[in-house]
Amino acid sequence: MHLLIEAEHLYRYYGKHCAVNDVSFNLAKGEVLGFLGANGAGKTTTMQMLCGNLSPSAGQIKINGFDLLTQPRPAKQHLGYLPDTPPLYKDLTVEEFLRYCGQLHGIPKNALPQAITYALERCGLNDVAKRLIAHLSKGFQQRVGIAQAILHNPEAIVLDEPTVGLDPLQIREIRALIRELGQDHGVILSTHILSEVQESCTHVQIIHQGQLILNESIAGLNQAMDTGILQVTTRLAPDAQRLLAIPGVTAVEYLAENRLKIHHSLTNNPVQQITETIIAAGWELQELNPVKKSMEDIFIALTEDNTL
Amino acid sequence: MSMMLAIASREFKTLFLSPLAWTVLAVLQLILAYVFLTQVETFIAIQPKLAGIENGPGLTDIVVPPLFGNAGIILLLVTPLLTMRLICEERRNKTLALLLSAPVSSTDIIIGKYLGMLGLLLLAVLLVTLMPLALLTGGALDFGKLFANLLALALLVSAFTATGLYMSCVASHPVIAAMGTFGLLLLLWILDWTAAMQAQRSELFEYLSILRHFQNLQSGLISSVDLLYFVLFISGFLLLSIRRLENDRLQK
Numbered sequence: 001m002h003l004l005i006e007a008e009h010l011y012r013y014y015g016k017h018c019a020v021n022d023v024s025f026n027l028a029k030g031e032v033l034g035f036l037g038a039n040g041a042g043k044t045t046t047m048q049m050l051c052g053n054l055s056p057s058a059g060q061i062k063i064n065g066f067d068l069l070t071q072p073r074p075a076k077q078h079l080g081y082l083p084d085t086p087p088l089y090k091d092l093t094v095e096e097f098l099r100y101c102g103q104l105h106g107i108p109k110n111a112l113p114q115a116i117t118y119a120l121e122r123c124g125l126n127d128v129a130k131r132l133i134a135h136l137s138k139g140f141q142q143r144v145g146i147a148q149a150i151l152h153n154p155e156a157i158v159l160d161e162p163t164v165g166l167d168p169l170q171i172r173e174i175r176a177l178i179r180e181l182g183q184d185h186g187v188i189l190s191t192h193i194l195s196e197v198q199e200s201c202t203h204v205q206i207i208h209q210g211q212l213i214l215n216e217s218i219a220g221l222n223q224a225m226d227t228g229i230l231q232v233t234t235r236l237a238p239d240a241q242r243l244l245a246i247p248g249v250t251a252v253e254y255l256a257e258n259r260l261k262i263h264h265s266l267t268n269n270p271v272q273q274i275t276e277t278i279i280a281a282g283w284e285l286q287e288l289n290p291v292k293k294s295m296e297d298i299f300i301a302l303t304e305d306n307t308l
Numbered sequence: 309m310s311m312m313l314a315i316a317s318r319e320f321k322t323l324f325l326s327p328l329a330w331t332v333l334a335v336l337q338l339i340l341a342y343v344f345l346t347q348v349e350t351f352i353a354i355q356p357k358l359a360g361i362e363n364g365p366g367l368t369d370i371v372v373p374p375l376f377g378n379a380g381i382i383l384l385l386v387t388p389l390l391t392m393r394l395i396c397e398e399r400r401n402k403t404l405a406l407l408l409s410a411p412v413s414s415t416d417i418i419i420g421k422y423l424g425m426l427g428l429l430l431l432a433v434l435l436v437t438l439m440p441l442a443l444l445t446g447g448a449l450d451f452g453k454l455f456a457n458l459l460a461l462a463l464l465v466s467a468f469t470a471t472g473l474y475m476s477c478v479a480s481h482p483v484i485a486a487m488g489t490f491g492l493l494l495l496l497w498i499l500d501w502t503a504a505m506q507a508q509r510s511e512l513f514e515y516l517s518i519l520r521h522f523q524n525l526q527s528g529l530i531s532s533v534d535l536l537y538f539v540l541f542i543s544g545f546l547l548l549s550i551r552r553l554e555n556d557r558l559q560k
Contacts, residue, residue: 053405072411072413083402083409105411
């Protein structure tokens with residue numbers, strides 16, 4: 001698989017304080033990597049190191065195969081970065097600003113208008129292209145920031161908290177945009193909003209006190225979230241003994257006369273048989289819900305483990 | 309290289325988006341026009357006496373050096389105000405990240421910013437030069453001397469800009485950058501005053517004084533010592549600025 005970003009054993013010290021401690025990860029094409037962490041966990045520091053705004057105290061970063069330290073120019077050519085505060089020149093119009101960004105990234109003059117049109121369209125900025133950035137709302141400014149990051153069609157895109165300060169509708173649009181970008185680029189997305197990761201990422205990493213404590217695909221994460229409990233509601237009271245007889249069911253717990261919790265093993269999921277049994281017995285199934293640990297639970301469990 | 313020019317032209321254009329550049333050019337032009345007219349007036353008053361002196365000073369000698377000398381002093385006050393926001397404000401507004409994550413080197417950023425700002429100041433110098441050129445309608449000028457003055461003032465503002473750029477890299481707030489630049493330049497300007505004290509004059513101070521080299525060039529004597537002083541001065545501060553910007557990535 002072609003790796004777009006390779007980070008190996010990154011360390012970053014601020015004086016004696018260690019902000020990033022031995023962080024290693026890879027990003028391949030077609031992946032959207034969610035970078036989760038509480039405030040001050042080292043997210044932004046890691047992003048800044050990936051984008052050459054900050055030198056790591058130790059470790060190596062390769063962008064599309066180019067070492068960021070020894071070949072910064074080709075490495076940065078393949079990188080789009082939206083910092084936590086979008087870097088916008090407020091006294092320029094959106095179009096002027098994007099033209100400047102294009103020049104900085106060495107887009108040839110004849111390809112520039114096309115690149116700008118494409119980025120404007122992708123980020124829904126067509127209507128405001130001629131307006132001063134200072135006069136735009138925060139959501140639009142954020143979109144200009146994203147447009148700037150994808151303008152030169154980089155292989156790897158790093159977005160630092162892209163949905164902060166946006167209204168729910170805008171958040172949905174930006175998330176859709178990120179998923180879309182993830183199809184033919186590699187995207188790293190830092191956030192402290194857990195649901196955002198679930199919605200738009202294919203992989204997730206949790207950083208806590210400078211250390212990576214989880215590196216999983218979303219499928220793996222979903223599995224970890226499975227608790228092995230089903231909550232079942234029927235119209236007539238069911239018989240616990242008949243349910244217990246189903247292979248895979250380990251315990252049945254009554255919540256009310258017609259509501260119960262069924263514990264089952266994770267490897268041998270008996271949902272199919274349970275449903276069939278209930279219907280065959282004529283208890284009239286009304287609701288069947290797998291109980292899941294929330295991302296919050298996993299996050300808290302992981303971070304607590306580490307502080308102990 | 310093309311990116312350096314992109315940064316330079318952006319900087320230059322941005323200056324004209326705000327009233328700042330226009331104000332600076334207008335104020336400079338107004339004050340110097342007054343100085344210019346006074347000098348022309350003086351020349352007309354003393355012209356009969358000058359005619360009697362053999363090899364006496366001509367129109368160019370009476371008008372041009374005071375005009376360019378005063379332009380130098382006004383630019384000493386104005387340049388820090390223009391240069392203070394070059395890097396400092398980008399850092400404060402967090403727009404520096406855009407330049408740092410783009411495929412441009414620190415050298416590109418510094419030289420680009422420098423050239424953009426220098427463009428405005430050289431434009432001011434050219435506008436000043438237009439005044440003595442206007443005298444051609446009614447008299448003759450010593451073009452050698454005019455060129456020497458033009459060169460002296462151009463080198464002077466180049467040195468001022470380099471100092472201002474460095475201070476803008478160092479300072480955390482634009483006002484501090486302006487104060488630092490102004491203080492340093494004024495100190496270099498007045499270092500020459502020890503020359504008045506014949507007994508205790510210091511050769512080192514005399515060499516360091518920016519005024520001394522400026523006046524040498526102004527007098528029409530273009531010597532390599534003075535040219536080299538300015539070249540060293542400018543490249544020194546530019547190199548320091550590049551180093552300072554590199555340092556931003558190492559520690560914050």
